[in-house]
Amino acid sequence: MADDSGAERCDAARNRALLLDAAALLVAERGADAVTMDAVAAQAGVGKGTVFRRFGSRSGLMHALLDHTESELQQAYLHGPPPLGPGADPIERLVAYGRARLAMVEVQGDVLRAVESSPELRFGGPARQVSLVHVRTLLRDAGTPGDLPLLAQSLLAPLEASLVLHQVRDLHMPIDRIADAWEDLVRRITAR
């Protein structure tokens, strides 16, 4: 660690971001199946070995892509200003969480859907665990009774990118309508 200079670490981070941007672009333009180690290397203009050294495998790359996409939202709900971040009423925070996630799906939906198409990442990834704990904690803080682990899963299910993209693209539902319906769901579930 001592001889890892600041400049080197900075290069590595830039390199990593470059590769993840290339992977995200491939997902958006040509779908999840197009994200191979070869294609990411070609898109980013680096050798295939660089992609393997950085992510280990295609699965590692998809994991990293999800982290990249989720990390901004996590920062906002864990450490950002209210109503999404700490300080607001837990129900208002929950409503803000759903709206923020839906806004993310609107922009990054294809990346999220690509990740959901892997059963392992759909339910097993760290991003999902953090989201589940967050929703469960807010329900508990709001004094909501019931089976909170399952209630949290039921509240996250309608926010999945594949379902939301189907509602927006195939059923032509505006994202605001989806967000209003989710808020309504939360308010009914948490009503005293």
Add this chain to the structure above:
Amino acid sequence: MADDSGAERCDAARNRALLLDAAALLVAERGADAVTMDAVAAQAGVGKGTVFRRFGSRSGLMHALLDHTESELQQAYLHGPPPLGPGADPIERLVAYGRARLAMVEVQGDVLRAVESSPELRFGGPARQVSLVHVRTLLRDAGTPGDLPLLAQSLLAPLEASLVLHQVRDLHMPIDRIADAWEDLVRRITAR
């Protein structure tokens, strides 16, 4: 139609059921990817041409497999005895619907999950449309206010086979607990 004898029609139906049972067995034993036209033909002990004549394509076969799996449940909630079928209070029918679907996932989960892994079948298939209309109609009959098309989608999302199998197999939640939590969700959403 006139010269299509009863015996011939009966043979065709038997043949179709035989092929669908073979496909369902392949899904259960070796996963959805194992369901190729070749593998189904070999499993059923018929020629590949028979499978193609009957279903047209792998996608057609997967459609038929879903119909086969869903049709019993549909019969029960559309035409069977209460509380699942007509005659009971709409909220009790909705609760019974969720419990019946979860019981089906417990038995036929691998077939249902295989179908859900195709985006087209997950949201576009006739079985999903019939389920959505049924849930929406019960919510309307119960006098539930709100955006019923989206509320129906939010209630079906936690019943998806992939999520339920994850809860049962990875999180070791008993199916009865999942059913109780879904009933609780329905009662909160429909509370006056």
